[in-house]
Amino acid sequence: MSVKLLLGNEAIGLGAIDAGISGVYAYPGTPSTEITEYIQAHPLAAERNIQRKWSANEKTAYEGALGMSYAGKRALVCMKHVGLNVAADAFINSTFTGVNGGLVLVVADDPSMHSSQNEQDSRFYGKFAMIPILEPSSQQEAYEMVKFAFDLSESIQYPVLFRITTRLAHSRAGVSRDEKHRKENSLSFPPDLRQFVLLPAIARKRYELLLNNQDKFQKLSENSSYNQYTPGSDHSLGIVCCGIAINYLLENYTEKPCPYPILKIGQYPIPEKLVKKIESECDELLIVEEGYPVVEEMLSDYFGKGKRIRGRLDGTLPRAGELSPGLLANALQLEQAKNPGIPEIVTNRPPSLCTGCGHQDMYKALNEALKPWGDGHVFSDIGCYTLGALPPYRSINSCVDMGASVTMAKGAADAGLFPSLAVIGDSTFTHSGMTGLLDAVNDGSNVVIIISDNQSVSMTGGQDSSATGRLDSICKGIGVDPAHIRTVVPHRKNHDKMVSIIKEEIDYKGVSVIIPTRECIQRTARLKRAKRKS
Amino acid sequence: MKTNIILAGVGGQGILSIAAVLGAASLKNKYYLKQAETHGMSQRGGAVVSHLRISDKPIHSDLIPMGKADIILSVEPMESLRYLPFLKPHGYLVTNNVPYKNIPNYPEMDKLQAEIDKLKRKVTINADGIAKEIGNLRASNMVMLGAASNFIEVPSKKIEEGIAEIFRSKGAAIIQLNIEAFRKGKTTAKTTP
Numbered sequence: 001m002s003v004k005l006l007l008g009n010e011a012i013g014l015g016a017i018d019a020g021i022s023g024v025y026a027y028p029g030t031p032s033t034e035i036t037e038y039i040q041a042h043p044l045a046a047e048r049n050i051q052r053k054w055s056a057n058e059k060t061a062y063e064g065a066l067g068m069s070y071a072g073k074r075a076l077v078c079m080k081h082v083g084l085n086v087a088a089d090a091f092i093n094s095t096f097t098g099v100n101g102g103l104v105l106v107v108a109d110d111p112s113m114h115s116s117q118n119e120q121d122s123r124f125y126g127k128f129a130m131i132p133i134l135e136p137s138s139q140q141e142a143y144e145m146v147k148f149a150f151d152l153s154e155s156i157q158y159p160v161l162f163r164i165t166t167r168l169a170h171s172r173a174g175v176s177r178d179e180k181h182r183k184e185n186s187l188s189f190p191p192d193l194r195q196f197v198l199l200p201a202i203a204r205k206r207y208e209l210l211l212n213n214q215d216k217f218q219k220l221s222e223n224s225s226y227n228q229y230t231p232g233s234d235h236s237l238g239i240v241c242c243g244i245a246i247n248y249l250l251e252n253y254t255e256k257p258c259p260y261p262i263l264k265i266g267q268y269p270i271p272e273k274l275v276k277k278i279e280s281e282c283d284e285l286l287i288v289e290e291g292y293p294v295v296e297e298m299l300s301d302y303f304g305k306g307k308r309i310r311g312r313l314d315g316t317l318p319r320a321g322e323l324s325p326g327l328l329a330n331a332l333q334l335e336q337a338k339n340p341g342i343p344e345i346v347t348n349r350p351p352s353l354c355t356g357c358g359h360q361d362m363y364k365a366l367n368e369a370l371k372p373w374g375d376g377h378v379f380s381d382i383g384c385y386t387l388g389a390l391p392p393y394r395s396i397n398s399c400v401d402m403g404a405s406v407t408m409a410k411g412a413a414d415a416g417l418f419p420s421l422a423v424i425g426d427s428t429f430t431h432s433g434m435t436g437l438l439d440a441v442n443d444g445s446n447v448v449i450i451i452s453d454n455q456s457v458s459m460t461g462g463q464d465s466s467a468t469g470r471l472d473s474i475c476k477g478i479g480v481d482p483a484h485i486r487t488v489v490p491h492r493k494n495h496d497k498m499v500s501i502i503k504e505e506i507d508y509k510g511v512s513v514i515i516p517t518r519e520c521i522q523r524t525a526r527l528k529r530a531k532r533k534s
Numbered sequence: 535m536k537t538n539i540i541l542a543g544v545g546g547q548g549i550l551s552i553a554a555v556l557g558a559a560s561l562k563n564k565y566y567l568k569q570a571e572t573h574g575m576s577q578r579g580g581a582v583v584s585h586l587r588i589s590d591k592p593i594h595s596d597l598i599p600m601g602k603a604d605i606i607l608s609v610e611p612m613e614s615l616r617y618l619p620f621l622k623p624h625g626y627l628v629t630n631n632v633p634y635k636n637i638p639n640y641p642e643m644d645k646l647q648a649e650i651d652k653l654k655r656k657v658t659i660n661a662d663g664i665a666k667e668i669g670n671l672r673a674s675n676m677v678m679l680g681a682a683s684n685f686i687e688v689p690s691k692k693i694e695e696g697i698a699e700i701f702r703s704k705g706a707a708i709i710q711l712n713i714e715a716f717r718k719g720k721t722t723a724k725t726t727p
Binding site: 003005007030031033034114115167168170171172173174244246247248250251254324325326329336337338339340341342343345346347348349350351352353354384387391459460461533 | 544545553557558561566567568569570571572573574575576577578579580581585593594595596597599600601602612613615616618619621622623636637638639640641645646649703704
């Protein structure tokens with residue numbers, strides 16, 4: 001058996017290949033990106049012709065995967081936590097349609113917001129959708145659990161949510177690969193050719209079926225090897241650990257075993273019998289979970305008459321942020337090493353735009369053009385260019401969700417703000433900015449939309465952008481007046497030209513699109529290195 | 535055997551290559567390993583850190599607990615101090631002394647040096663200078679790995695095999711250069727007071 005050093009994300013990618021997927025559907029997003037990249041680069045993916053091109057956004061990704069599942073084949077779909085907000089409509093309804101070929105949705109949550117705008121917990125979505133959730137505790141378990149997830153999905157005929165968090169996604173460990181691999185499924189229709197037609201009459205039946213399946217999902221959790229009870233000698237406390245939380249607990253007990261009973265949860269719905277067992281045996285319960293206090297809230301006693309439940313809600317653990325061995329030591333009042341603290345002289349080093357990046361030239365021109373109007377006129381979006389909020393630029397006033405810059409600029413213009421501008425990246429524009437631009441065109445809004453095009457999805461590592469080479473024709477097709485679609489190369493030597501283009505388009509009363517286009521310098525360097533190698 | 539190493543630097547300085555080499559070397563030695571990396575936003579010139587744990591027994595946490603790092607291995611002097619709360623009371627701080635100044639308020643170097651000098655066990659070397667002498671500034675990360683290797687319980691032979699594996703796709707000349715950088719770092723650190 002070969003042992004490979006893999007990121008949690010790579011282990012999931014390898015697990016999916018070995019589970020016989022026919023396609024992976026995804027939009028890049030930290031901390032989920034490497035799952036798809038691993039599959040894209042794997043020789044078996046080319047050999048088996050696994051569908052593996054990036055999707056335009058998480059919703060199109062999920063729907064693509066659902067279509068593949070309809071046709072009987074196994075599909076993996078991957079996204080970051082906020083991506084599931086975009087795909088939520090497809091996801092929630094797919095638990096009514098059910099699946100044919102196995103469908104596994106991997107969502108990577110980002111507690112502590114290392115690279116995200118919030119730290120929402122995807123397990124809420126799983127509960128909302130009333131389907132099983134799997135949550136691995138290690139890279140090895142993640143690898144094995146993917147195959148289990150596909151088997152589970154095909155046996156229950158529902159999608160399965162596979163939840164990980166940043167630490168597992170971006171941490172490496174040795175992973176042993178299973179010798180036996182699944183072949184891909186052959187093409188087949190779903191058992192009922194109307195089950196995907198969610199007309200009210202059919203949807204009601206499908207909902208009833210989903211409700212009737214809840215007991216089955218509960219039984220599957222009761223019997224799952226991923227839910228394990230470990231007895232302990234000290235019953236003053238019982239500890240419930242979800243996903244990787246178990247590692248932080250056990251890190252505090254490397255010398256002697258943990259004295260308290262432990263329930264490790266890796267499959268949801270939470271296993272009722274095991275939870276009741278640990279509750280009945282212990283005086284208090286401590287719930288340890290990455291993300292929101294999902295399980296803690298379920299078990300907490302609203303009227304305070306029952307057993308004490310400790311965790312993030314009562315302050316035993318912090319309410320926000322990711323867990324660590326130290327936080328568990330605190331919660332259990334264990335002795336910790338003395339901490340000298342960080343010397344005062346150390347200053348923050350926030351991320352910044354790369355030297356020579358085209359976004360910098362765009363912001364320099366924008367700041368100059370907007371001098372007469374002052375701060376407060378620029379809505380922006382999600383990508384490297386969001387760093388334009390930090391010094392020395394301080395150019396933008398919003399970063400909310402993919403595509404929101406265009407529609408917020410429109411809404412503010414509707415309210416009377418002038419000038420009202422948006423700065424959005426090329427890939428973010430094709431992800432979710434195009435529909436907002438259509439609203440602006442239909443309304444004749446007085447906005448300037450700057451699509452800062454670096455021909456790459458750069459913040460996540462330089463993946464191919466769906467927008468490359470298409471922006472001009474997309475904007476024309478949406479109905480922007482071709483005289484007010486202005487393309488320019490963002491470069492120091494074009495500074496004056498860019499400033500005057502921005503000023504001219506501010507003066508134009510209607511929808512303007514300015515497209516500064518220059519390839520991401522990291523991508524240029526990477527392509528050059530790859531060329532040299534070959 | 536258990537070694538906890540905090541790898542510190544600035545996005546783009548090559549700390550992930552150091553981690554990859556040590557990872558490959560540990561696997562060759564049949565050790566367990568866990569290594570948490572920084573991906574995403576901070577890679578754009580921000581502070582980055584990797585927690586690397588090597589042991590002959592299974593490892594639980596991907597993160598090193600505070601006060602449990604045997605070594606802080608940093609390719610940048612200010613970054614070496616950012617993770618001091620992780621260092622054991624008698625742990626080693628091994629750092630490059632060439633600052634990477636991409637922020638306007640970078641502290642004065644002699645003040646940073648004074649902070650570093652407060653520690654009992656530290657090694658500061660000019661990794662950039664050594665790498666340039668060898669012929670490629672980009673190999674300064676392997677100089678630093680060499681400097682720290684004196685305190686890591688993985689045989690240097692295995693680390694050199696790890697270098698050969700990680701840089702294999704870049705050709706024999708690059709492998710040789712990085713091995714030379716590693717060896718130079720190792721001997722320089724030994725002779726640095």
